[in-house]
Amino acid sequence: MATLKGQNFRILTYDAVASKFKCVGMATNCTVNLTANTDDASTKDDVGGAQKPSVTSKSWQVSVESLNVADTAAILAAIKSYTKFTLLWDETTVTDNQTPEETALARTGSAYLNDVTFNFNDRENATKSLQFTGVGQLAKVTSTPSYEEITPSSAYTKGQFVRLFLGSDNTATPSRVIASSKSLSLHCSLSLEDSTTKDTDGNWQVQEPTGISFDISTNALVRSNDVITSTVQGQALADLMDVYEASEPVKFQIANVSGANQRTKGAVIVEGSVVITALNISAQNRQNATYDATLTGYGEYTVGEDPAES
Amino acid sequence: MGLDTSALFYRILSGNAELEKLTDGRIYSIAIPMPEENINESLVPWVIILFDGLNNDDATKDDPFESSTDNVQISIEIAAQTPDDLMDLAQLVRDTIHDEMVNGHTFDSIYDYKFSAAAMQYDDLTPCFYTRLSYSCSVSNVKQSES
Numbered sequence: 054m055a056t057l058k059g060q061n062f063r064i065l066t067y068d069a070v071a072s073k074f075k076c077v078g079m080a081t082n083c084t085v086n087l088t089a090n091t092d093d094a095s096t097k098d099d100v101g102g103a104q105k106p107s108v109t110s111k112s113w114q115v116s117v118e119s120l121n122v123a124d125t126a127a128i129l130a131a132i133k134s135y136t137k138f139t140l141l142w143d144e145t146t147v148t149d150n151q152t153p154e155e156t157a158l159a160r161t162g163s164a165y166l167n168d169v170t171f172n173f174n175d176r177e178n179a180t181k182s183l184q185f186t187g188v189g190q191l192a193k194v195t196s197t198p199s200y201e202e203i204t205p206s207s208a209y210t211k212g213q214f215v216r217l218f219l220g221s222d223n224t225a226t227p228s229r230v231i232a233s234s235k236s237l238s239l240h241c242s243l244s245l246e247d248s249t250t251k252d253t254d255g256n257w258q259v260q261e262p263t264g265i266s267f268d269i270s271t272n273a274l275v276r277s278n279d280v281i282t283s284t285v286q287g288q289a290l291a292d293l294m295d296v297y298e299a300s301e302p303v304k305f306q307i308a309n310v311s312g313a314n315q316r317t318k319g320a321v322i323v324e325g326s327v328v329i330t331a332l333n334i335s336a337q338n339r340q341n342a343t344y345d346a347t348l349t350g351y352g353e354y355t356v357g358e359d360p361a362e363s
Numbered sequence: 364m365g366l367d368t369s370a371l372f373y374r375i376l377s378g379n380a381e382l383e384k385l386t387d388g389r390i391y392s393i394a395i396p397m398p399e400e401n402i403n404e405s406l407v408p409w410v411i412i413l414f415d416g417l418n419n420d421d422a423t424k425d426d427p428f429e430s431s432t433d434n435v436q437i438s439i440e441i442a443a444q445t446p447d448d449l450m451d452l453a454q455l456v457r458d459t460i461h462d463e464m465v466n467g468h469t470f471d472s473i474y475d476y477k478f479s480a481a482a483m484q485y486d487d488l489t490p491c492f493y494t495r496l497s498y499s500c501s502v503s504n505v506k507q508s509e510s
Contacts, residue, residue: 175424213424233423274423287425314425339475341421 059083060150062158064117065200067139073201074141076151077183079121085142086114087191090258110249112258113187115140115164122171122179122210122360125322129356132166132241135262140164140185141198151202159194162187165262167243173215173307174236179360186245190257212237213315214363215322217271219288219348220304221296223326227304230316232287233274235343239307239323241267267350269305269327275334275342287316290344293332302326302351309361320361325354365433365502368473369393369414372437372460372498375467376410379459385452386410405489408443408452415497419504432474435500442486442493449483449492456496472503 064083065074077083091106099105131138141161143153153159164185172180217237220227231237245260253259275290296303305327309319327348336342373392376382382390389409391397397411415436422430439456443449457478464476481495 176422216424230424233425235423274421310424313427315427316425339477 057144061145061147063142063145063150063153064115065141065143065153065198067141068201071201073199074139074153075201075203076145077117077119077121078203079206080117080119081180082118083142084116086116088112088114108256110256110258113162113164113191114184115142115187116168116182116184118180118182120178120180120209121206122173122181123206123208123362124359125171125181126356126359128166128169128181128183129241129323129354132169132243133265133353133356135165135243137163137165137188138185141194143194143198149202151200153194153198153200155194155197159198160191161194161198162189162191164188165243165245165260167245167260167262168241170238170240172236172238173210173212173360174238175213175234177212179210179212179215186260187257188260189253190255208362210360211363214310215307215360216310216315217269218306218308218318219293219296219327221292223302223304223351225304227306228318229292230287230310231271231273231293231346232289233276234271235274236270236272237307238270239267240270241265267325267354268330269307269348269350270345271348272343272345275336275344290332290334293329293344293346297329297332300328302328305348308357321357322360323354323356326351365417365419365435365504366414368417368435368500368502369412369437372412372439375463376412376439376456376459379455382410382452382455382459385455405491407489407491408441408448410452410456411440413438413440417502429504431504433502433504435502437498437500439496439498440493441496442489442491444491446483446492449494453480453494453496460498472505474501474503476500 063076065076068075089108090110092109093104094107095105143159144156146152164187167186168184170182216230218227218230243262244264246263247258248261249259306321306324308321311317311319328351330349331347334344377390386408392412393414415438417433417435419429420432420434441453443452477499479497483492483494485492
């Protein structure tokens with residue numbers, strides 16, 4: 054009996070418009086975590102010291118990693134509006150890696166998209182990572198799910214063509230990129246609270262969203278101010294230190310870029326305000342000095358357009 | 364600049380009068396190959412500067428294609444009659460490069476370098492003792508990067 058290969062175990066999401074399930078496109082990995090919470094049911098009546106765990110509640114989580122960032126706007130809008138997804142996972146045929154086969158592995162259920170990370174790293178394909186947390190029970194799939202094939206795509210977005218623009222205050226539209234940046238990631242998180250009560254049927258945990266937060270991380274080489282001013286015209290470490298010391302929110306935009314040194318702003322993907330919550334400088338002997346900045350979202354973000362293909 | 368680094372090393376070493384005298388002018392490079400008579404007559408000592416390639420490293424989002432730094436590998440092969448002569452010659456080559464890095468202007472575009480040396484070996488055909496000094500240089504690549 055052949056071992057099931059990763060490409061033939063796929064996560065599908067329900068498309069309400071098409072009334073069909075579709076595979077998460079350009080996926081590279083997925084994980085399904087099924088967890089059981091237990092109470093020790095051993096008592097003084099039991100001889101010996103062994104535990105007797107009894108399952109009191111169950112929960113499940115699904116995560117998917119993908120090279121597709123062409124749906125960035127939709128994903129950011131979905132997490133912001135507390136959208137509940139219907140998920141399905143199943144073994145798929147080896148001929149197209151997409152057609153669900155209604156195997157004994159197949160399960161479906163509702164879940165909140167509660168954690169999203171987009172990575173736009175220099176000279177790498179942009180990636181996204183989605184995490185769903187189940188709400189209520191998982192059901193066995195008893196009939197062939199209605200699904201729609203997706204067209205295999207090679208429309209990658211290279212990380213160097215998406216950059217972070219950061220302002221010096223919370224009023225003006227930011228016009229300067231983070232100079233000499235190497236990596237950029239945008240992380241959004243939906244807080245979920247366990248809302249399982251005695252009214253809840255079965256022992257599956259039920260979650261309800263309570264709030265949203267986002268943060269941005271970037272890594273860059275440290276350049277001297279002279280070099281930044283004369284060549285790159287971007288925000289250097291010293292500028293970020295000024296923002297950090299001012300302790301005030303500043304405007305940001307994550308946008309497509311083009312032109313010389315990739316700093317001409319194109320379509321804006323997401324914008325809003327952030328405060329700098331961490332600046333870590335690393336200066337290893339005989340290596341380029343670098344710094345990592347963490348910017349925590351201040352208020353709501355505004356969703357723009359999807360990243361351009363590159 | 365990265366591709367010219369071996370020529371710079373040649374200029375520095377051939378400009379050192381003491382080295383010129385010790386080697387009797389036998390300082391060579393890719394552009395100035397060892398003459399046939401030197402090979403036929405097994406004349407030592409000699410110094411050869413070789414370009415061992417480069418890699419363009421640590422690009423950032425500011426760099427459209429290439430980063431502003433090349434990591435250039437330069438080797439200097441040295442041969443001499445006796446182990447003592449070889450060590451003296453290798454030390455002189457090393458000091459000459461180091462002095463230029465610290466005090467000279469030729470190496471303004473070299474940010475940094477790492478030095479290593481191979482074990483001494485004996486060639487019984489020539490016969491001579493020989494070794495290889497290796498330099499890994501971080502060199503400016505301004506033309507290809509930020510404008």
